[in-house]
Amino acid sequence: MTSDRYDDLLAQYRDGLAVPGSEVDRAVMAVVRDRQRLRSAAFWRWFVRPHVMEVRPLLAAASLAIVVGASVLGTTIAVRWSGAPAAAVPAGMVLVRFQLDAPDAGSVALAGSFNGWSDSTTLFARNPDTGTWSVTVMLPPGEHEYLFVIDGERWIPDPDAHALVDDGFGNQNSMIVVGPRGVVRS
Amino acid sequence: MARVLSGDAEAYGVLIERYRLRFGRYATAMCGDADQAADAMQEAFIRAYDGLAGCRKPERFGSWFFRILTNQCHNHRSRHRSHQRLEGVTATSSESPEKDLTSAEIRRAIDRALDDLTPDLRETFVLREIEGRSYPEIAELLDTAEPALRKRVERARQSVRSALEEWL
DSSP states (O other), X not given: OOHHHHHHHHHHHHHTOOOOOTHHHHHHHHHHHHHHHHHHHHXXXXXXXXXEEEEOGGGHHHHHHHHHHHHHHTOOEEEEEBTBOOSOOOTTOEXXXXXXXXXXXXXXXXXXXXXXXXXXXXXXXXXXXXXXXXEEEEEOSEEEEEEEEETTTEEEOOTTOSEEEEOSSSOEEEEEEEETTEEEOO | OHHHHTTOGGGHHHHHHHHHHHHHHHHHHHHTSHHHHHHHHHHHXXXXXXXXXXXXXXXXXXXXXXXXXXXXXXXXXXXHHHHOOOOXXXXXOSSOHHHHOOHHHHHHHHHHHHHTSOHHHXXXXXXXXXXXXXXXXXXXXXXXXXXXXXXXXXXXXXXXXXXXXXXX
C-alpha cells in the first residue's frame, strides 16, 4: 500500500469532479422570481381585504389614524372595541402551541396525523431573538401523533413530547393528548 | 445578503453563482454524480431562499447554506444509491492493476469507498482529502472542533485505503 498511489488516485478523482453549471443558477432564479411575484401578489391581496382591528379606548386616537391612513391607501379596516368576543376557536377545538429550539434550522414544519403528515402546510415561525420556532394550531380532543420537519428533510420527534410511540416502521413519533380544556400531560 | 433580505430577489443570483462555484465540486463528490449534484444544489438554494429569514447570522450565510446543501447531498446520495447500486469494481489484471485503471474506474472505486462511510465521515473526508480544505475552514463549515475532525479524517482515510487496497 503506497501513500503516493493513494494520493494519486484521489488527485485523479478530484480532477474528474465536475462543478454543476450555470443552468443551476438559471433554474433557481426562475423559482426565486416566481416566489417574489407570489409574495407581492399575496401582500396586495391581504392589503385590500377588509380587516377587523381590536381597539382599546385609550388608544382610540392612534387607531383612528391607522383606519384613516389605510382608507386613503385603499384598504378597509373594521373596528371592534376591546371586550367584544375575540375571534372564536370553533367549538370542540383546542389551541395547542408547539415549540422547538433549533437556532440553526432554516425552516421547521409540523407534520402529524391531524394534517395528513404534510411537511409543508403547518410552518413554524422563528423568534429572531431566541432562535426558537413555534406554531399554534387548533386540534380536536384526542391523541395526536406528530413529528417536526427541519429544513424540509429531517423528521425528528418533539424533544419535549409527552410520549413517544412506535410508528410501526422502526421509528418513533411524538404523541400529544388533547383534552376538551387543553393539553393533557401524561 | 442584505439586499436579498430587503426584497431584491435579483441579488440572490450573485450568491448562487458564488456558492455554486465554491461548493460545486464538494456537491458532486458527496452525491457521487454531477447531475445529482446539480439537483441537490438547486434544491438547497431554493430552500435557503425560502428560509433566509431564519438565517441567524447573515454574515455567515456560507456556513448556513453549506449545512442545507450537505443535507440535500446526503438525501440525493442515499436516494440515488438505493435505486442504482453501483456495480462492483475489481482489479482485472493480476500483473499490473495500476496500468489498467481508467478514470471511470477510479471514480467508481472511490465512490464505492465513500458509500461505505457514514455521512459525518464522508463530508469530512471529502472536504479534507478530496478538496484539500484546511482544518480551520472545515471546523467552521461543520461547526466541529478540529481534533474531532482530525479523528474523523483518520478513520475515513483508513476505510478508503482499505476499500482501495487492491489498487494500491
